[in-house]
Amino acid sequence: xxxxxxxxxxxxxxxxxxxxxxxxxxxxxxxxxxxxxxxxxxxxxxxxxxxxxxxxxxxxxxxxxxxxxxxxxxxxxxxxxxxxxxxxxxxxxxxxxxxxxxxxxxxxxxxxxxxxxxxxxxxxxxxxxxxxxxxxxxxxxxxxxxxxxxxxxxxxxxxxxxxxxxxxxxxxxxxxxxxxxxxxxxxxxxxxxxxxxxxxxxxxxxxxxxxxxxxxxxxxxxxxxxxxxxxxxxxxxxxxxxxxxxxxxxxxxxxxxxxxxxxxxxxxxxxxxxxxxxxxxxxxxxxxxxxxxxxxxxxxxxxxxxxxxxxxxxxxxxxxxxxxxxxxxxxxxxxxxxxxxxxxxxxxxxxxxxxxxx
Amino acid sequence: xxxxxxxxxxxxxxxxxxxxxxxxxxxxxxxxxxxxxxxxxxxxxxxxxxxxxxxxxxxxxxxxxxxxxxxxxxxxxxxxxxxxxxxxxxxxxxxxxxxxxxxxxxxxxxxxxxxxxxxxxxxxxxxxxxxxxxxxxxxxxxxxxxxxxxxxxxxxxxxxxxxxxxxxxxxxxxxxxxxxxxxxxxxxxxxxxxxxxxxxxxxxxxxxxxxxxxxxxxxxxxxxxxxxxxxxxxxxxxxxxxxxxxxxxxxxxxxxxxxxxxxxxxxxxxxxxxxxxxxxxxxxxxxxxxxxxxxxxxxxxxxxxxxxxxxxxxxxxxxxxxxxxxxxxxxxxxxxxxxxxxxxxxxxxxxxxxxxxx
Numbered sequence: 284x285x286x287x288x289x290x291x292x293x294x295x296x297x298x299x300x301x302x303x304x305x306x307x308x309x310x311x312x313x314x315x316x317x318x319x320x321x322x323x324x325x326x327x328x329x330x331x332x333x334x335x336x337x338x339x340x341x342x343x344x345x346x347x348x349x350x351x352x353x354x355x356x357x358x359x360x361x362x363x364x365x366x367x368x369x370x371x372x373x374x375x376x377x378x379x380x381x382x383x384x385x386x387x388x389x390x391x392x393x394x395x396x397x398x399x400x401x402x403x404x405x406x407x408x409x410x411x412x413x414x415x416x417x418x419x420x421x422x423x424x425x426x427x428x429x430x431x432x433x434x435x436x437x438x439x440x441x442x443x444x445x446x447x448x449x450x451x452x453x454x455x456x457x458x459x460x461x462x463x464x465x466x467x468x469x470x471x472x473x474x475x476x477x478x479x480x481x482x483x484x485x486x487x488x489x490x491x492x493x494x495x496x497x498x499x500x501x502x503x504x505x506x507x508x509x510x511x512x513x514x515x516x517x518x519x520x521x522x523x524x525x526x527x528x529x530x531x532x533x534x535x536x537x538x539x540x541x542x543x544x545x546x547x548x549x550x551x552x553x554x555x556x557x558x559x560x561x562x563x564x565x566x567x568x569x570x571x572x573x574x575x576x577x578x579x580x581x582x583x584x585x586x587x588x589x590x591x592x593x594x595x596x597x598x599x600x601x602x603x604x605x606x607x608x609x610x611x612x613x614x615x616x617x618x619x620x621x622x623x624x625x626x627x628x629x630x631x632x633x634x635x636x637x638x639x640x641x
Numbered sequence: 642x643x644x645x646x647x648x649x650x651x652x653x654x655x656x657x658x659x660x661x662x663x664x665x666x667x668x669x670x671x672x673x674x675x676x677x678x679x680x681x682x683x684x685x686x687x688x689x690x691x692x693x694x695x696x697x698x699x700x701x702x703x704x705x706x707x708x709x710x711x712x713x714x715x716x717x718x719x720x721x722x723x724x725x726x727x728x729x730x731x732x733x734x735x736x737x738x739x740x741x742x743x744x745x746x747x748x749x750x751x752x753x754x755x756x757x758x759x760x761x762x763x764x765x766x767x768x769x770x771x772x773x774x775x776x777x778x779x780x781x782x783x784x785x786x787x788x789x790x791x792x793x794x795x796x797x798x799x800x801x802x803x804x805x806x807x808x809x810x811x812x813x814x815x816x817x818x819x820x821x822x823x824x825x826x827x828x829x830x831x832x833x834x835x836x837x838x839x840x841x842x843x844x845x846x847x848x849x850x851x852x853x854x855x856x857x858x859x860x861x862x863x864x865x866x867x868x869x870x871x872x873x874x875x876x877x878x879x880x881x882x883x884x885x886x887x888x889x890x891x892x893x894x895x896x897x898x899x900x901x902x903x904x905x906x907x908x909x910x911x912x913x914x915x916x917x918x919x920x921x922x923x924x925x926x927x928x929x930x931x932x933x934x935x936x937x938x939x940x941x942x943x944x945x946x947x948x949x950x951x952x953x954x955x956x957x958x959x960x961x962x963x964x965x966x967x968x969x970x971x972x973x974x975x976x977x978x979x980x981x982x983x984x985x986x987x988x989x990x991x992x993x994x995x996x997x998x999x
Binding site: 315365389499508521 | 667
């Protein structure tokens with residue numbers, strides 16, 4: 284549960300049976316190339332088309348006249364974006380990359396991975412005062428705390444933004460507008476649940492930025508698994524189809540209901556507790572489903588309130604619950620992040636154990 | 642032909658038909674994890690087993706008591722190796738990475754990609770005089786010139802070696818021993834021809850190095866496409882099976898014959914030419930096939946001899962042949978690299994055009 288492995292999705296795809304099965308003959312996808320006429324020449328047209336259709340269907344992002352870049356997960360695209368935005372950097376100093384705490388715990392180790400001279404971690408965006416170009420990471424809804432976010436550094440003429448929209452899907456949060464930022468990241472891991480495919484995509488306005496991101500992926504991994512792209516194309520299309528076929532359960536209905544049921548259980552337990560609190564989200568109306576609901580994130584951002592518990596992670600571990608301490612997210616150890624998207628059995632065990640703590 | 646896209650292999654896999662087809666249901670490979678008990682927890686056991694069986698069958702590498710790390714192509718594993726070998730680096734200077742010219746043209750841009758503070762390009766290994774730890778890249782048979790190679794920097798107590806064995810397979814070169822170095826890289830792109838899968842593996846002796854390489858792949862892409870791994874497992878196994886089933890053409894026989902026929906054509910044309918020369922390789926006996934033959938590399942390393950042609954790449958382009966200039970490989974522009982593994986039609990066109998130059 285520490286990792287956010289989205290195995291909750293397994294059951295839905297089991298129910299779908301052969302509708303989402305792919306068959307790949309041995310002679311297919313030999314070549315490095317998918318489409319020599321595309322700037323992103325390793326992007327399978329079938330996958331690109333499915334991405335555009337899904338965004339059109341859900342209404343969560345603008346894709347018209349944008350470049351789509353495929354990556355080995357959105358982690359790789361995040362690094363491609365850092366590379367693209369941090370050069371040409373005429374300054375001899377690496378460019379600062381900032382994000383408001385609590386921020387996704389992998390940003391910092393990824394940024395510092397090989398001690399790049401192009402970019403460096405610049406800390407909590409809330410306290411950052413830029414005097415030269417910088418990059419701000421905006422994750423919305425945010426990992427770990429689930430809140431909707433905007434950029435917080437008020438220096439639009441110096442700032443370049445990377446919007447991480449891994450969780451901007453209608454099972455988690457009300458879709459309120461088609462996102463239309465310069466550089467937006469998405470991933471199949473948290474939209475369809477296929478984390479094992481290591482597949483993400485970026486939607487990019489500027490051609491030069493898209494070109495440099497492509498260059499990064501070429502040197503880092505010479506493109507992206509065709510098998511993952513072909514399978515994801517099928518999976519994305521079968522999501523759209525599931526909403527048009529009355530004989531099968533619609534994907535975003537099934538997953539919304541599952542998240543709603545899990546959050547109800549979790550809130551019921553936490554509300555009875557004298558120790559824990561959860562963030563409160565304001566209900567909003569979702570343009571996709573028409574429902575009005577409060578965010579039901581993939582992670583619970585739990586706080587141990589009161590003076591007694593300084594290290595919420597250790598406290599929970601002593602009660603058999605694995606979590607990730609708030610310290611990894613630039614926050615205090617009074618907070619922990621716990622996954623709400625594991626298999627049923629694991630989730631039930633977590634809530635069961637939580638309810639015994641009191 | 643510039644890129645070395647191994648589309649030559651398409652025809653073999655078409656002939657194999659359904660024997661190498663994979664079927665992947667939508668509910669499979671949801672998780673990030675493949676095997677939580679393995680140091681490399683994102684390595685599919687089925688793929689790892691197929692890798693071991695293929696090496697045992699071909700006899701080209703020791704795998705017993707070694708760590709296998711899977712990567713999104715051997716490019717990613719090359720970066721993982723640089724990361725693992727360059728730290729902890731108590732020196733404030735990045736560690737030097739060297740390779741003897743002519744060297745694979747992507748090494749330098751990959752090393753310089755994000756201006757790492759851990760490692761930097763140290764130039765041609767033949768002229769490198771180390772006074773502190775360094776990394777030497779040994780590609781054997783070498784890309785671009787096809788020669789068998791050993792480390793050339795004579796400082797074994799300071800040097801750490803990365804052996805790139807992308808082409809150490811019996812369709813290209815005589816297998817003369819089971820390679821048994823500290824860190825060896827392999828890839829499906831040049832062994833089976835499946836470049837689009839972006840899949841490679843490293844065989845690593847030291848547990849700490851294997852652990853750090855795994856850490857790199859986790860932060861870079863959170864593991865490696867399960868679809869690519871599952872498909873490659875099937876492809877590798879079907880190669881072994883093809884040598885045991887008299888009703889199908891054996892993979893390394895088919896591909897050896899194809900390479901032999903192409904090299905014969907190519908040498909015939911070059912021998913008649915007054916302009917071009919090719920490297921000469923000494924015949925050796927292959928422990929896998931029992932054949933005695935001279936290396937027939939995936940690339941032709943062509944030299945424009947004489948004084949007239951200084952820029953062999955431009956000269957060939959004017960005759961409709963696309964090549965990559967020797968300057969990319971740390972050599973003079975009198976050399977070019979040309980792929981010998983494209984589709985039949987492209988190879989025939991190349992040889993046809995070459996024969997008209999004279």
